[in-house]
Amino acid sequence: MAERKSRIVPIAVKINLIIVFSLLAGLGGLTYYLTQSLINSIDTDSRESMIQQAEILHTSIENFMMPGEAPLAVNFFKDLRSQQDNFHIALFRSDGHPAFSDKSTLMKVNETLGVNRFNADDGRMNSASKMPLDDVMGKIGSPPVPMFAAEQVEDRFFYQVYRPLLNLPKCTRCHGSDHTIRGVIDIRKDISLTRQKQIRVLWQSSLFFVSLLLILALILSRSIHRMIVLPVSLIGDVCREVTHGNFSNHVDLNRRDEIGELGDTVNSMVNGLHERYELSKYVSGSTLQSLKGSQKGEDINLTLFFSDIRGFTSYTETHKPEQVISVLNNVLQIQSEIIAKYEGDIDKFVGDEVMAVFSGHDSADRAVEASSSIVRYINSNSEMFDGLKVGIGINTGKVIMGKIGSDDRADFTVIGDHVNTAARLCSAAKKNQVILSDSSKRALVRNTAIKGPYSLRVKGKKEPLRVYLSLAGRK
Amino acid sequence: MKYLIPLLLPLLLVSCTKTEEKKYISENYQDWEVLNWVEMDYPIPGHANHYRISYINKKGLELEILTIEGEERCLYPDGTVIVKEVFSTLDKPRAGEKPDALTAMVKEEGEWVWIVKSLPEGKEQIMEAAFCQTCHEGANEPHPYGEKNPDSIFRDYVFFHKTPQ
Numbered sequence: 001m002a003e004r005k006s007r008i009v010p011i012a013v014k015i016n017l018i019i020v021f022s023l024l025a026g027l028g029g030l031t032y033y034l035t036q037s038l039i040n041s042i043d044t045d046s047r048e049s050m051i052q053q054a055e056i057l058h059t060s061i062e063n064f065m066m067p068g069e070a071p072l073a074v075n076f077f078k079d080l081r082s083q084q085d086n087f088h089i090a091l092f093r094s095d096g097h098p099a100f101s102d103k104s105t106l107m108k109v110n111e112t113l114g115v116n117r118f119n120a121d122d123g124r125m126n127s128a129s130k131m132p133l134d135d136v137m138g139k140i141g142s143p144p145v146p147m148f149a150a151e152q153v154e155d156r157f158f159y160q161v162y163r164p165l166l167n168l169p170k171c172t173r174c175h176g177s178d179h180t181i182r183g184v185i186d187i188r189k190d191i192s193l194t195r196q197k198q199i200r201v202l203w204q205s206s207l208f209f210v211s212l213l214l215i216l217a218l219i220l221s222r223s224i225h226r227m228i229v230l231p232v233s234l235i236g237d238v239c240r241e242v243t244h245g246n247f248s249n250h251v252d253l254n255r256r257d258e259i260g261e262l263g264d265t266v267n268s269m270v271n272g273l274h275e276r277y278e279l280s281k282y283v284s285g286s287t288l289q290s291l292k293g294s295q296k297g298e299d300i301n302l303t304l305f306f307s308d309i310r311g312f313t314s315y316t317e318t319h320k321p322e323q324v325i326s327v328l329n330n331v332l333q334i335q336s337e338i339i340a341k342y343e344g345d346i347d348k349f350v351g352d353e354v355m356a357v358f359s360g361h362d363s364a365d366r367a368v369e370a371s372s373s374i375v376r377y378i379n380s381n382s383e384m385f386d387g388l389k390v391g392i393g394i395n396t397g398k399v400i401m402g403k404i405g406s407d408d409r410a411d412f413t414v415i416g417d418h419v420n421t422a423a424r425l426c427s428a429a430k431k432n433q434v435i436l437s438d439s440s441k442r443a444l445v446r447n448t449a450i451k452g453p454y455s456l457r458v459k460g461k462k463e464p465l466r467v468y469l470s471l472a473g474r475k
Numbered sequence: 476m477k478y479l480i481p482l483l484l485p486l487l488l489v490s491c492t493k494t495e496e497k498k499y500i501s502e503n504y505q506d507w508e509v510l511n512w513v514e515m516d517y518p519i520p521g522h523a524n525h526y527r528i529s530y531i532n533k534k535g536l537e538l539e540i541l542t543i544e545g546e547e548r549c550l551y552p553d554g555t556v557i558v559k560e561v562f563s564t565l566d567k568p569r570a571g572e573k574p575d576a577l578t579a580m581v582k583e584e585g586e587w588v589w590i591v592k593s594l595p596e597g598k599e600q601i602m603e604a605a606f607c608q609t610c611h612e613g614a615n616e617p618h619p620y621g622e623k624n625p626d627s628i629f630r631d632y633v634f635f636h637k638t639p640q
Contacts, residue, residue: 143606166606167520169613169620169634177619180520 012221012229019220023213031209039198046159046194047148050187054146054163057089057185061165068118068174074100086190091165093183109174140164144181157195161187231259235266247274297402303363303440304399304419305344305356305371306426307335307392312352315388327386328352334381335374335390342370347413353426357414364396364436364443368450368470371434379432393425394470395437424458425467434470441468499581499590499599504558507532510635513621516565521610525575526562529635531555535582538636548629549636555582557633580611580633587611587632608632 057080064073080089091099099105106118140147144164151158163185167175175182231253241249247270251263309315309331316324332354336346339356343366347355358367371392378385397418403410418439425435436450444450452468501507510529518524535555541548560574568574577592589607592599611632617624620634630636 143603145603145605166609168610169520169618170616172520172619177520178518178524180523 010229011232012225015224015228016217016221019224020213020217023216027209027213027216031205035202035205038201042194042198046189046191050159050161050189051146051148051163054161054185054187057187058163058165061091061185066170070100070106070118086193088186088188088190090186090188091183092186094179094181099183105175108176112174112176139186140181140184156190156192159189159191161185163187228259231255231263235263238266238270242270242273245277247271247277297400299398300359300401300414301363301396301398302401302414302418303358303367303394303396303443304414304422305339305354305358305367305392305394306422307354307371307374307390308426308429309352309388310391310431312388315386319386323386327388331378331385331388331390334377338373338377339370342366342373344370348411355423362445364394364440365446365448367394367396367440368434368436368444368448372470375432375434389431391426391429391431392434393422393427393429393437394434394440395419395422395425396440396443397421397437420460421458421465424460425456425465428456428458436468436470438466438468496599499556499588500558500577500579500592501532501556504530504532504556504577507558508536510557512635514567516567518565519620521607522559522561522578524565526565526568528560528562528568528574530558530560532557538631546629547626549631549633551582551631551633553582553584556580580607 060076061073064070064076077089077091080087093099093105097104109118110116139149139162144166146164147162149160149162151160165182165185167177167179167182169177171182231251234253235251238249238251241247250267250270253260253263255263309328312328315327319327331352332349335354339346339354342358343360344356344358347357349355356367356370358364358370360366371394374390374392378388378390395418397416399414399416399418401412401414403412404415405411421437425437429435435456436452438453441450441452449471450468451471453466454468455464456467457464507530510531515527515529532555534553535551535557537552538555539550539552541550557580559578561576561578562568562572563575574594576594579590579592581588581590587608589602590599591602611634614624614630614632614634616627618634624630
């Protein structure tokens with residue numbers, strides 16, 4: 001099953017989301033709190049103000065009524081009611097009838113006093129309709145206390161205060177003592193306009209909040225984009241180029257913060273990678289491979305390749321150093337390229353000598369083919385190499401491969417008798433000769449033009465070696 | 476675990492301990508002095524058409540009469556309890572007749588607490604002070620009850636005193 005590729009969520013989107021949510025939670029909460037506080041404050045003020053007004057009215061009624069000046073109270077109420085359209089004041093008796101709307105109270109007072117002290121003056125007050133008795137008592141509760149209510153009638157809003165008018169001991173002289181509540185002061189204020197203002201404030205706050213949110217989100221997202229997203233993208237671009245082998249790009253942030261440090265670190269890393277990449281040209285593949293894996297020694301079957309420039313010592317004595325180096329590099333360069341082409345691995349250059357190894361089931365074939373190709377190329381391009389020729393020795397066998405050297409300086413190379421034999425064969429090879437050992441000849445898996453066997457006595461071996469010459473280089 | 480038990484034990488004890496509701500009205504209030512030297516067999520606002528008998532505890536008899544800036548002021552000490560029996564009608568109760576309810580004024584930290592105890596449930600309820608106090612303010616000015624307080628002396632919200640009579 002194909003692995004599903006996870007979709008990238010851009011960091012800019014995540015950061016913007018965090019910013020918007022943070023601002024929504026923070027500024028939104030603050031705006032809501034402040035707006036609610038403002039509205040509550042207005043509501044509380046209105047409520048307290050109305051209760052205070054009810055208390056003032058209550059005191060006024062007391063003061064009018066105590067000396068028996070009911071007409072003054074009537075006129076007082078009339079005046080108040082005519083002053084403001086959105087302010088309604090009414091006084092109800094405990095039976096629900098509007099106070100001063102009939103003669104019943106006066107008659108009761110006269111009866112209680114036992115004298116005809118008050119004369120009914122018809123039409124004093126008022127046009128208010130009777131309030132149901134249950135309503136009067138229900139509004140003020142039990143025990144009766146000032147009550148506040150918020151009511152909505154269609155699209156209008158009202159605050160209402162019901163202030164009980166108690167039958168106080170001083171009232172009982174006229175009104176009798178058989179009842180507790182004389183009536184209810186009803187103050188109603190139309191707060192629709194105030195409510196509209198509150199709603200307007202809410203809308204304005206919301207609009208302000210949304211505008212502020214957008215502006216802050218824009219500023220913050222732009223800042224974060226510039227401070228974080230862009231540098232990260234730039235670092236990503238540089239890293240992407242490195243994966244494609246381009247080490248020329250560097251992160252140029254000129255920043256003195258964590259991202260700047262990251263950029264510097266990436267630059268150092270790119271430089272290090274570049275150095276290692278360049279170094280890999282001068283280090284054998286097996287060495288590089290060993291760095292990835294175990295560095296312990298191991299027995300391994302390889303074909304060993306040694307080449308050497310014939311007559312190079314005398315050449316160095318008769319030519320200028322720069323020419324010597326130039327020609328030597330030409331010889332080593334072409335050998336390197338051809339060995340790499342045949343999947344060989346340069347183990348080391350020692351002066352004009354090249355040591356390489358070939359691994360695999362056809363290692364001997366590829367070593368012989370590479371050798372022949374080298375000989376042919378050098379012969380075909382003689383002027384490039386100033387007439388110098390190489391001799392090559394090839395041997396196949398088990399060698400010891402491992403890290404050899406100190407902790408500070410080491411090679412990952414091969415050692416063993418077969419290595420020495422290959423070197424001896426190389427020393428024995430004349431110009432353009434490719435000498436194979438018997439083990440290499442036996443390791444060949446393809447048809448390769450060789451001739452032999454020959455018997456070759458080499459240093460360090462008691463018995464002469466059975467060797468062959470490759471003919472491929474002569475084609 | 477060894478830390479858990481000492482931590483939980485106090486919580487367990489607290490949760491098992493029932494908080495006793497404060498009782499303002501003593502069970503044996505009828506042993507106290509009867510306060511009304513005028514028989515309260517007439518209706519009054521707040522208590523309507525109910526016969527009433529008031530009692531005052533011993534602490535309440537320590538009423539102080541102070542003269543402050545030339546004005547006489549009565550002051551009941553903290554701990555004063557005045558209990559008023561409220562009967563079902565205005566008729567004088569028969570011997571052994573139980574009242575319908577008790578109302579009480581209790582002086583605490585210089586302020587009156589107003590209580591109603593419905594009978595026979597026996598549950599005491601603290602009243603909204605404003606309602607009771609509004610009427611009882613009348614005690615501090617000339618009023619139609621008892622000796623009527625003609626000199627408008629501050630009577631500490633009590634209409635009938637054991638003294639002066």
